[in-house]
Amino acid sequence: SISSSSSTASSMVERSDSEDEMMQGKSIYMVSDGTGWTAEHSVGAALGQFEHCLVDRNCAVNTHLFSGIDDVERLMEIIKQAAKEGAMVVYTLADPAMAESAKQACNVWGIQSTDILSPITEAIAAHLGVSPSGIPRGAPGHSVPLSDEYFKRIEAIEFTIKQDDGALPQNLHKADIVLAGVSRTGKTPLSIYLAQKGYKVANVPIVMGIELPKTLFEVDRRKIFGLTINPFNLQTIRRTRAKTLGFVDTMTGNYSDMDHVRQELETAGKIFAQNPTWPVIEVTGKAIEETAAVLLRLYHDRKQKCSMPRISKRY
Amino acid sequence: SISSSSSTASSMVERSDSEDEMMQGKSIYMVSDGTGWTAEHSVGAALGQFEHCLVDRNCAVNTHLFSGIDDVERLMEIIKQAAKEGAMVVYTLADPAMAESAKQACNVWGIQSTDILSPITEAIAAHLGVSPSGIPRGAPGHSVPLSDEYFKRIEAIEFTIKQDDGALPQNLHKADIVLAGVSRTGKTPLSIYLAQKGYKVANVPIVMGIELPKTLFEVDRRKIFGLTINPFNLQTIRRTRAKTLGFVDTMTGNYSDMDHVRQELETAGKIFAQNPTWPVIEVTGKAIEETAAVLLRLYHDRKQKCSMPRISKRY
Ligand SMILES: Nc1ncnc2c1ncn2[C@@H]1O[C@H](COP(=O)(O)O)[C@@H](O)[C@H]1O
Ligand SMILES: Nc1ncnc2c1ncn2[C@@H]1O[C@H](COP(=O)(O)O)[C@@H](O)[C@H]1O
Ligand SMILES: [Mg+2]
Ligand SMILES: [Mg+2]
Numbered sequence: 001s002i003s004s005s006s007s008t009a010s011s012m013v014e015r016s017d018s019e020d021e022m023m024q025g026k027s028i029y030m031v032s033d034g035t036g037w038t039a040e041h042s043v044g045a046a047l048g049q050f051e052h053c054l055v056d057r058n059c060a061v062n063t064h065l066f067s068g069i070d071d072v073e074r075l076m077e078i079i080k081q082a083a084k085e086g087a088m089v090v091y092t093l094a095d096p097a098m099a100e101s102a103k104q105a106c107n108v109w110g111i112q113s114t115d116i117l118s119p120i121t122e123a124i125a126a127h128l129g130v131s132p133s134g135i136p137r138g139a140p141g142h143s144v145p146l147s148d149e150y151f152k153r154i155e156a157i158e159f160t161i162k163q164d165d166g167a168l169p170q171n172l173h174k175a176d177i178v179l180a181g182v183s184r185t186g187k188t189p190l191s192i193y194l195a196q197k198g199y200k201v202a203n204v205p206i207v208m209g210i211e212l213p214k215t216l217f218e219v220d221r222r223k224i225f226g227l228t229i230n231p232f233n234l235q236t237i238r239r240t241r242a243k244t245l246g247f248v249d250t251m252t253g254n255y256s257d258m259d260h261v262r263q264e265l266e267t268a269g270k271i272f273a274q275n276p277t278w279p280v281i282e283v284t285g286k287a288i289e290e291t292a293a294v295l296l297r298l299y300h301d302r303k304q305k306c307s308m309p310r311i312s313k314r315y
Numbered sequence: 316s317i318s319s320s321s322s323t324a325s326s327m328v329e330r331s332d333s334e335d336e337m338m339q340g341k342s343i344y345m346v347s348d349g350t351g352w353t354a355e356h357s358v359g360a361a362l363g364q365f366e367h368c369l370v371d372r373n374c375a376v377n378t379h380l381f382s383g384i385d386d387v388e389r390l391m392e393i394i395k396q397a398a399k400e401g402a403m404v405v406y407t408l409a410d411p412a413m414a415e416s417a418k419q420a421c422n423v424w425g426i427q428s429t430d431i432l433s434p435i436t437e438a439i440a441a442h443l444g445v446s447p448s449g450i451p452r453g454a455p456g457h458s459v460p461l462s463d464e465y466f467k468r469i470e471a472i473e474f475t476i477k478q479d480d481g482a483l484p485q486n487l488h489k490a491d492i493v494l495a496g497v498s499r500t501g502k503t504p505l506s507i508y509l510a511q512k513g514y515k516v517a518n519v520p521i522v523m524g525i526e527l528p529k530t531l532f533e534v535d536r537r538k539i540f541g542l543t544i545n546p547f548n549l550q551t552i553r554r555t556r557a558k559t560l561g562f563v564d565t566m567t568g569n570y571s572d573m574d575h576v577r578q579e580l581e582t583a584g585k586i587f588a589q590n591p592t593w594p595v596i597e598v599t600g601k602a603i604e605e606t607a608a609v610l611l612r613l614y615h616d617r618k619q620k621c622s623m624p625r626i627s628k629r630y
Contacts, residue, residue, distance in 0.1 A: 045407065
């Protein structure tokens with residue numbers, strides 16, 4: 001599944017708002033004094049470890065996210081409700097007293113609980129030799145500074161939207177990363193995922209019979225990445241796409257026809273062979289964030305030439 | 316800071332690829348058999364607890380992300396390197412033997428370490444009464460299914476891109492969420508953030524002297540949200556924006572002029588007052604993911620009418 005990295009379990013089958021549907025299956029309560037996305041992301045990753053039983057619906061799981069919980073009264077209400085529902089509780093609470101209250105209340109009610117934030121915060125505190133603030137992100141007076149990073153990310157997103165689907169090829173030199181691949185290799189969602197991380201991305205479709213923009217061969221080659229995919233997967237994706245768009249079979253022409261799919265992938269393969277400096281990433285069976293991880297590892301490794309491939313950041 | 320939820324510390328000041336710059340400050344190694352985004356996200360949130368010392372650069376922190384680490388040899392190499400650099404190690408390793416090796420090696424080398432995945436996985440296992448698979452997401456044969464969820468998210472992203480900045484107002488009825496606000500209230504990055512979570516979002520700019528699209532008043536009101544911001548913050552953002560675009564002061568006209576900014580916000584305020592069913596969200600000092608959290612809480616609460624506001628999902 002694609003994910004904004006806050007929900008990575010590919011077994012997530014639907015978003016449901018109805019309380020009825022929530023009656024079956026086990027519940028996980030996620031409680032945060034902030035947005036709750038950290039808890040959601042961690043739970044999503046952990047649920048990946050239970051896919052064998054989630055996909056066949058043997059164990060249905062419902063998650064419930066409670067964000068902005070910064071007073072002990074609401075915290076206690078939620079834990080009481082969790083106990084009623086037989087839910088477990090996962091929490092991120094910056095105030096150590098709140099975290100302790102959550103832990104003890106869960107013990108009292110006899111329910112499973114996990115503190116996502118404290119262990120990592122305490123380890124970092126010991127490592128830095130500095131005490132954590134204990135102040136939640138949403139606390140009064142605690143606002144987000146309008147940093148360079150903030151503006152850089154917004155700019156990356158706006159740039160990437162404008163460059164989607166081969167638009168404005170004259171701007172390719174301004175991109176940090178350029179993606180090339182046939183239709184439905186996930187160029188757009190991958191571009192957006194990378195843009196959220198602060199990279200300016202342009203994507204260029206490879207279409208049979210249409211020439212690639214000249215600028216693609218003029219820009220720094222080290223920022224260009226090819227995407228490729230297994231023809232059977234591509235066909236499935238294209239058929240679903242055609243259905244979504246409401247096309248009937250005769251309208252799609254040969255877009256999802258297997259011979260056509262193969263030919264188009266061959267054309268792309270030839271272009272990639274002619275440009276051996278472009279790394280070609282296989283996207284078959286990968287979630288968008290997995291392709292992003294592979295791409296960024298290559299991208300940073302090329303620039304960095306460290307002993308071990310890594311993505312480094314400064315805080 | 317904006318973040319694709321994999322980096323939430325607003326103190327992140329730059330992405331750096333140079334090893335020189337990494338010499339100062341303490342290092343945090345993040346190791347995953349998957350993408351590493353879960354570890355990065357958790358570390359980002361935890362670093363938020365050290366902003367008091369990060370912002371004044373008293374404690375510079377460098378993070379190093381090692382993804383796709385699924386054999387014990389590379390794991391040991393990385394931990395050895397961490398010991399050399401005096402780094403701490405944060406890891407997510409699905410295979411319990413790998414996690415145990417990481418723990419013991421860090422103990423042997425005398426370095427801080429935190430296991431992000433095991434505690435939550437073990438708690439969920441106890442809760443569900445099911446054993447975790449122990450198989451990393453990238454393992455051979457372990458591929459992402461082309462689920463409805465997968466296609467739904469891609470569609471949401473593509474829809475949202477096409478609807479940016481008031482485009483195609485005839486499609487507003489197809490959106491899950493519609494955002495209205497003056498220029499630079501963060502409509503575009505917020506739209507994209509929500510799209511990544513699977514919501515089809517359209518955003519409509521409020522510009523003085525330009526009429527809002529009729530369709531905005533024809534669609535289900537419960538999906539429309541207004542965005543508002545403090546005029547001083549808006550001015551700062553607009554000035555930075557103008558600089559980024561390379562405008563000189565005379566070119567920007569009154570775009571970032573305080574009187575103009577105030578007038579425009581007043582216009583927006585009047586529109587919001589005329590449409591009292593639209594919740595108005597204050598974005599001043601909020602990161603994009605914080606605004607998203609507030610908005611989605613309201614959105615789900617309206618549809619759900621649970622006893623306690625929550626965002627529920629089915630896995
Ligand atoms: N920038 C920040 N400053 C302080 N605390 C933060 C920051 N970002 C995240 N946190 C804390 O980390 C936990 C997870 O945040 P969230 O993902 O917003 O739920 C919460 O307890 C937040 O209060
Ligand atoms: N869909 C999944 N199936 C199995 N394991 C997963 C899945 N998603 C995440 N994980 C595991 O959760 C941890 C964090 O994943 P990542 O965020 O990709 O580094 C890693 O140990 C992954 O192997
Ligand atoms: Mg596309
Ligand atoms: Mg915009």
